[in-house]
Amino acid sequence: MSAAQAGDxxxxxxxxxxxxxxxxxxxxxxxxxxxxxxxxxxxDAAVNRCxxxxxxxxxxxxxxxxxxxxxxxxxxxxxxxxxxxxxNVAALCSLLVExxxxxxxTDRAALEALPGVxxxxxxxxxxxxxxxxxxxxxxxxxxxxxxxxxxPGRTPREVxxxxxxxxxxxxxRDAHHWLILHGxxxxxxxxxxxWRCPAATHCNYGDKVAAPx
DNA sequence: ATCCCGAGGG
DNA sequence: CCCTCTGGAT
Numbered sequence: 001m002s003a004a005q006a007g008d009x010x011x012x013x014x015x016x017x018x019x020x021x022x023x024x025x026x027x028x029x030x031x032x033x034x035x036x037x038x039x040x041x042x043x044d045a046a047v048n049r050c051x052x053x054x055x056x057x058x059x060x061x062x063x064x065x066x067x068x069x070x071x072x073x074x075x076x077x078x079x080x081x082x083x084x085x086x087x088n089v090a091a092l093c094s095l096l097v098e099x100x101x102x103x104x105x106t107d108r109a110a111l112e113a114l115p116g117v118x119x120x121x122x123x124x125x126x127x128x129x130x131x132x133x134x135x136x137x138x139x140x141x142x143x144x145x146x147x148x149x150x151x152p153g154r155t156p157r158e159v160x161x162x163x164x165x166x167x168x169x170x171x172x173r174d175a176h177h178w179l180i181l182h183g184x185x186x187x188x189x190x191x192x193x194x195w196r197c198p199a200a201t202h203c204n205y206g207d208k209v210a211a212p213x
Numbered sequence: 214a215t216c217c218c219g220a221g222g223g
Numbered sequence: 224c225c226c227t228c229t230g231g232a233t
Contacts, residue, residue, distance in 0.1 A: 040219040043231065047218095080229040084220085118220050138218055180218050189216085215233085223226080 001149040005202050006166040009150055012199040014171045017178045018185070029104035029129040030096075031055055034064070034089055036124050037116045042080040050076050061102050065093035088116030106130050123160070128174055135163040136176040140183025147187065148203045 001009070026032035031051070038047045054075040058064040064072070073086040092114045096102055104125065105111055111122040123136035137145075137160045145151035151162030167175055186197050194206035 036218090037220095041217055041229070041231095044218075046231070078230075080217085080231070081219085081227095082229065084228060088220085116220065120219060124218090136218085139216095140218070177218080184218075217230105217232090219228105221227090223224100 001202070001204075003166055006150050007168050009148065009199045009202040010167050010171055010175070012202060013178060013182055014175070016198040018181050023124060023128050023174060023177055026051075026128075029125065030061060032129050033092075033104050033117075033121075033125050036121045037089060037092065038076060038079060038085055040081060040085070040116075040121075046079045050078055061093040061096040065090060065097055085116065091115045092117070104129065119157075124176065127172070127176065131173070133164055133169070133172050135160050135167065135172070137163070138176075138180055140180045140187075141176065143189060144179060144183045144187050147192075147205050148199075149205075150203075 023032060023036065025048070026035045034054075035047055035051055038051070054072070057075065058067050058072075067090065069086040069090040072089055073082060076082045076085060079085070095114055096104065100110065105114075106126075108122050108126060111117055111125060112119065117125075120136045120138055123134040126132040127134045127136065135141075137156045141163070142153075142156050142159050145153060145159040145163060151159045151166060153159035153162055163175075163179075164172075182197075186193050192205070194200050194203075197203070197206070200206045
């Protein structure tokens with residue numbers, strides 16, 4: 001699809017943003033970073049259930065590092081991959097203290113050097129906490145970008161670059177979040193529900209999908 | 214049963 | 224490229 005059409009597509013989705021708060025509920029770079037690291041392969045609800053107690057016990061990287069993996073684990077046993085995440089968060093916080101003066105680094109290379117932080121997580125932090133024009137691409141956004149023609153690409157990185165180029169600047173903040181939700185609940189891997197899609201008029205994929213009935 | 218709002222490792 | 228780690232949602 002054309003760049004103009006892509007802009008209309010994204011504006012239509014943004015207007016019907018199903019989750020206006022999202023990651024923005026984590027108001028500091030540190031809490032955001034930890035919450036996003038915990039989010040892998042789990043739901044927001046599961047993460048949001050355990051983070052209040054975790055951050056009450058360890059408000060900053062110094063306290064979190066002091067807890068260690070053994071101390072962190074009890075707070076996050078209800079979410080997926082908790083063993084690895086407990087180790088990652090503990091190691092990550094030690095590095096924040098030792099190498100970055102207890103601050104979350106603002107550059108991609110330093111972020112991605114932290115345990116448990118890959119390109120997707122780094123992009124979320126750069127975008128939400130530091131206002132960078134990044135797009136965090138997960139499996140949903142990868143599929144959506146290709147299926148709709150919004151940002152086709154053979155690799156997640158190609159889709160990411162296409163989306164950053166085509167997303168209207170004023171929508172870029174936290175755009176990954178409503179795109180992911182749209183991919184999860186409407187533009188699903190199986191049985192996409194195009195009849196519920198607010199951007200359907202800007203996408204030709206719906207021609208291949210029958211309405212229910 | 215199957216897939217994930219991933220990352221790290223072989 | 225493939226696998227594994229985990230609880231939860233469907």
